[in-house]
Amino acid sequence: MTRQINSAPRNRREPASGCITILLDPGRHLDRLADDLILILARITMASVSINRGKRAEEMQLSAIEQSERLAQAKTLHSGVFGGITPLIVLMAFGLSGCGDKPPAQAAAGAPPVTVAQPTKRTVTDWDEFTGRFEAVEEVQVRARVGGFVTSVEFRDGAFVNTGDLLYVIDSRPFEAVAEQADGQLSDARAKAELGKRELDRALTLNQTQAVADSIVDQRRQALQAANAAILQAEGALKRAQLDIEFTHVVAPIGGRVSRHLVSVGNLVQGSDGGGGTTLLTSIVSLDPLYIYFDMDEATYLKYNRLYFEGKRPSSRENPNPVQVTLTGETKPSHDGKVDFLDNRLDVSTGTLRGRAVIPNKDFSILPGQFGRVRLIASSPYEALLLPDAAIATDQSRKIVFVVKDDDTVEAKPVVLGPLEEGLRVIREGLKPEDRVIVDGLQRARVGAKVSPHTAPAAAAGSKT
Numbered sequence: 001m002t003r004q005i006n007s008a009p010r011n012r013r014e015p016a017s018g019c020i021t022i023l024l025d026p027g028r029h030l031d032r033l034a035d036d037l038i039l040i041l042a043r044i045t046m047a048s049v050s051i052n053r054g055k056r057a058e059e060m061q062l063s064a065i066e067q068s069e070r071l072a073q074a075k076t077l078h079s080g081v082f083g084g085i086t087p088l089i090v091l092m093a094f095g096l097s098g099c100g101d102k103p104p105a106q107a108a109a110g111a112p113p114v115t116v117a118q119p120t121k122r123t124v125t126d127w128d129e130f131t132g133r134f135e136a137v138e139e140v141q142v143r144a145r146v147g148g149f150v151t152s153v154e155f156r157d158g159a160f161v162n163t164g165d166l167l168y169v170i171d172s173r174p175f176e177a178v179a180e181q182a183d184g185q186l187s188d189a190r191a192k193a194e195l196g197k198r199e200l201d202r203a204l205t206l207n208q209t210q211a212v213a214d215s216i217v218d219q220r221r222q223a224l225q226a227a228n229a230a231i232l233q234a235e236g237a238l239k240r241a242q243l244d245i246e247f248t249h250v251v252a253p254i255g256g257r258v259s260r261h262l263v264s265v266g267n268l269v270q271g272s273d274g275g276g277g278t279t280l281l282t283s284i285v286s287l288d289p290l291y292i293y294f295d296m297d298e299a300t301y302l303k304y305n306r307l308y309f310e311g312k313r314p315s316s317r318e319n320p321n322p323v324q325v326t327l328t329g330e331t332k333p334s335h336d337g338k339v340d341f342l343d344n345r346l347d348v349s350t351g352t353l354r355g356r357a358v359i360p361n362k363d364f365s366i367l368p369g370q371f372g373r374v375r376l377i378a379s380s381p382y383e384a385l386l387l388p389d390a391a392i393a394t395d396q397s398r399k400i401v402f403v404v405k406d407d408d409t410v411e412a413k414p415v416v417l418g419p420l421e422e423g424l425r426v427i428r429e430g431l432k433p434e435d436r437v438i439v440d441g442l443q444r445a446r447v448g449a450k451v452s453p454h455t456a457p458a459a460a461a462g463s464k465t
Contacts (some may be wrong), residue, residue, distance in 0.1 A: 112445070116436040121383060122386055125377060127375040131294065131295075131372075132325070133369065135368050137291055146247045148248065149268050150168055153264065154169065158257065158260065160257050175241060175248060197227075200224050255286065261282055292356070295353065322377055323357045335360070342354075386427065402445045402447075404437075409449065410446060
């Protein structure tokens with residue numbers, strides 16, 4: 001049986017949508033629905049008992065009989081209570097759907113707050129980083145130039161020495177004896193030369209009166225020349241002996257930091273006059289300035305060439321391009337320098353080009369052999385947009401930022417990143433200066449959802465060239 005129920009008096013005009021004709025539970029579906037509701041109520045009761053186990057010890061272990069009793073009570077409640085309200089449920093369902101009225105929308109949750117900021121606009125310069133090693137501009141291995149026994153060591157291991165400072169003393173007595181012998185030979189040669197000169201003068205005088213033959217004059221002249229040559233030989237031997245005496249005092253050829261002494265007092269050292277290898281005594285390295293050598297790959301070299309021909313970067317061969325050096329353990333550059341050398345070919349084994357920069361080291365804090373990160377200028381200064389790294393998210397293989405549009409909805413924009421510049425990330429593509437980028441609260445932002453944006457304090461604008 002069907003009935004037509006109107007929600008308004010018969011004398012009133014029906015709404016445009018009309019009312020709906022329904023069957024009042026011809027198959028007793030509502031009764032079965034009520035049974036389902038009772039079972040759901042029983043399950044909710046059992047779940048509530050399970051949640052409150054910690055509060056009531058007697059409810060932690062319910063027996064099957066108690067659960068059956070509660071289910072029976074629930075069914076009695078259905079027959080006594082829900083049996084009376086079943087018609088009411090039907091009328092409520094009819095009242096909600098009969099006249100086409102829609103239920104009121106649930107109140108929307110408040111928009112999550114986020115912090116937004118516009119990109120920082122700054123003049124920046126791109127830098128490339130390479131791994132480098134410091135080397136001394138001057139390095140000397142101090143070796144013995146004459147052989148003999150070491151009589152004293154005149155420096156402290158690891159100390160700083162100046163040019164000409166005494167380092168070692170070698171026994172000079174044998175060389176002093178040789179010098180005295182050379183001096184005696186020189187005196188003998190000079191005396192013979194003086195005698196030869198007198199004899200030549202006498203022969204020339206007698207030759208004028210034909211008292212002496214010409215052959216005698218020639219012999220006297222040759223004897224004088226031999227005496228003069230003997231003088232030169234004696235002088236050379238004497239100078240050599242004097243140099244040997246001087247070489248027994250080993251001095252620092254350059255200023256710098258000296259290494260430890262490799263030969264102690266009493267040891268015999270071999271000099272260059274011994275015919276064998278000379279003895280290494282110590283080494284000295286200069287500390288100010290220092291070289292730092294680095295290798296750039298072929299692709300970077302070609303990029304620099306292209307920028308040079310485009311007029312966007314000066315050549316390091318023609319200009320001392322600036323470099324910045326970051327030492328091990330540092331987070332930002334601490335030393336500045338300039339490029340002064342590029343090799344004339346690439347290393348065929350590594351495919352890299354060797355470069356060198358000069359770094360001042362006034363406080364001698366850097367030692368040869370240390371590693372450093374070399375930042376080499378890679379572009380001319382240009383205007384760029386920058387954001388903090390915290391505002392950049394990753395979406396699979398691309399980087400994105402969340403931008404708040406004019407209607408306060410969130411939009412994801414893919415961006416192309418550049419290098420870090422004073423703690424901010426350079427954004428090469430994908431962003432406009434007027435964009436409002438979410439810098440705090442990214443976890444609360446959803447694409448297409450509304451947010452409550454709050455402007456972050458403006459960062460101090462800066463310029464670094």
